[in-house]
Amino acid sequence: MEAATLTAPFRLPAAPAEADLLAKYFRVLGDRTRLRVLELVAERERSVGELVTVLGEPQSKVSNHLACLRWCGFVATRREHRTIHYRLADERVTAVVELGRALLHDNAEHIDACARVDGPGC
Amino acid sequence: MEAATLTAPFRLPAAPAEADLLAKYFRVLGDRTRLRVLELVAERERSVGELVTVLGEPQSKVSNHLACLRWCGFVATRREHRTIHYRLADERVTAVVELGRALLHDNAEHIDACARVDGPGC
DNA sequence: CTTACATATCAGCATCAGCTGATATCAGAA
């Protein structure tokens, strides 16, 4: 966001914090449960209880993931009496997930097998 | 991987392992250094030494991330004498990253601030 | 008020994924 007053040679790509945030963004998508939630709310609006039942996961777990998705703008909520309904907040979320899925299918075997003794667990 | 002999009602969305792999896929994108590498090799082919210099990160670190990206099909390599050149393996990788970036900008503040005491660190 | 239901939050624990520094491999030059 800063002006370009750089004259010294060999400057870094001038994208300091951007990459950090973007990484954080993709990490939200890097969880099985959160992906399944996104899939479900993409179909139609869902209450927390509904998600808990369908996913078969403990309520606190689902709720925590929902809080994450909500805070980061992936889903939005609507209250009706005592229940809270979650829906997709942005259609582009579906697009990212779909694109990821497409790319995955060309490398599924590798990504599955990726469990290097060392380094990134991929 | 098992056959589908399920008849009981209220079955799970029948996407058991898919979500796991997809999550793993997005986790590859969930690292600052890997994203910066992808950005650099998207511009043009880069050798390991070049990446190490530009990124200003230790060689073992860069190399580990490169191994991850290569194994998972994000980048491809070409050998020339003693140096190895990395390039983007699939143009769609750029598309996913760009889409993520676009979505990020509408929620950057939140995602940045996301450091819940509990639950997902988002 | 009290009770019941729906959801959210928290602390403690366990595990995973990235970092570091040393070492290994591998290709080419002498």
Add this chain to the structure above:
DNA sequence: TTCTGATATCAGCTGATGCTGATATGTAAG
């Protein structure tokens, strides 16, 4: 072969991130 340069791999450590079970909040009905 021996030496040097370029990259890859490894073990050990550490911090981040997800899970669990209990508790808190909040809303509506009696």
